[in-house]
Amino acid sequence: MADEIVFRIAAAFGAGVLLGLERQFHRQPAGLKTVILVCVGSALLMLLSLMMAGDFTDGPLPFTPGDPGRIAAQVVSGIGFLGAGAILRQGLNVKGLTTAATMWFAAAVGLACGAGKFFPAAVSLLVALCTLILMEKIEEKVFPAKKIKTLCVICTRQGFSLPDIQDILQAKKIIVNNVDMSVSKSSGRVKVFFQIHVPDSLDIAALCGSLEKTAFVRGVKLSSNERGH
Numbered sequence: 168m169a170d171e172i173v174f175r176i177a178a179a180f181g182a183g184v185l186l187g188l189e190r191q192f193h194r195q196p197a198g199l200k201t202v203i204l205v206c207v208g209s210a211l212l213m214l215l216s217l218m219m220a221g222d223f224t225d226g227p228l229p230f231t232p233g234d235p236g237r238i239a240a241q242v243v244s245g246i247g248f249l250g251a252g253a254i255l256r257q258g259l260n261v262k263g264l265t266t267a268a269t270m271w272f273a274a275a276v277g278l279a280c281g282a283g284k285f286f287p288a289a290v291s292l293l294v295a296l297c298t299l300i301l302m303e304k305i306e307e308k309v310f311p312a313k314k315i316k317t318l319c320v321i322c323t324r325q326g327f328s329l330p331d332i333q334d335i336l337q338a339k340k341i342i343v344n345n346v347d348m349s350v351s352k353s354s355g356r357v358k359v360f361f362q363i364h365v366p367d368s369l370d371i372a373a374l375c376g377s378l379e380k381t382a383f384v385r386g387v388k389l390s391s392n393e394r395g396h
Contacts, residue, residue, distance in 0.1 A: 179210035179280040189299050195266045206277040213239045213281025246274040318361040321386035
């Protein structure tokens with residue numbers, strides 16, 4: 168029995184190491200140690216669920232058989248609080264979604280290892296690693312990040328017209344994926360964030376010049392989007 172427990176915990180540890188190394192390679196806050204603890208902790212809770220259910224079934228007191236999934240089920244919902252802490256929003260960019268999903272998946276693999284279901288855990292782990300490693304390379308080729316940029320246009324409230332800015336972008340054949348806007352109460356300035364797809368033939372200097380010629384525009388900033396892992 169003890170050997171089986173050690174083997175299940177060790178399997179969860181190994182899965183956590185593989186997933187954690189991938190996150191650590193991308194310099195994510197939830198890296199190697201965090202993913203290992205999530206995976207091993209989930210396996211421990213699964214083991215406790217199974218052991219406590221067995222104790223109630225075989226014990227001297229007239230308890231009804233326990234449900235081995237009750238404690239483990241709380242891991243699925245409880246890991247959401249930990250994952251939410253890894254998700255950050257910076258302007259139009261949302262970062263940490265992949266890291267949050269990795270922690271949720273690590274908990275699932277840990278539960279499977281704790282229950283002794285090594286085959287589905289191994290297959291799922293292989294699929295997850297292929298997704299995290301191979302799919303990123305495919306994304307970089309099909310959806311290059313350098314073509315997706317965030318355009319910040321700083322405007323005055325007087326005379327402000329969003330359609331005028333959109334007309335300029337449309338004239339430059341720029342595709343707008345998303346628009347976000349904020350108003351500063353202290354300065355009265357309006358900041359408009361455009362997530363845009365930049366064509367190869369675009370003259371960045373000409374674009375900024377066209378926007379700055381607009382009467383209500385006071386500044387233009389263009390930055391490349393970082394991948395949110």
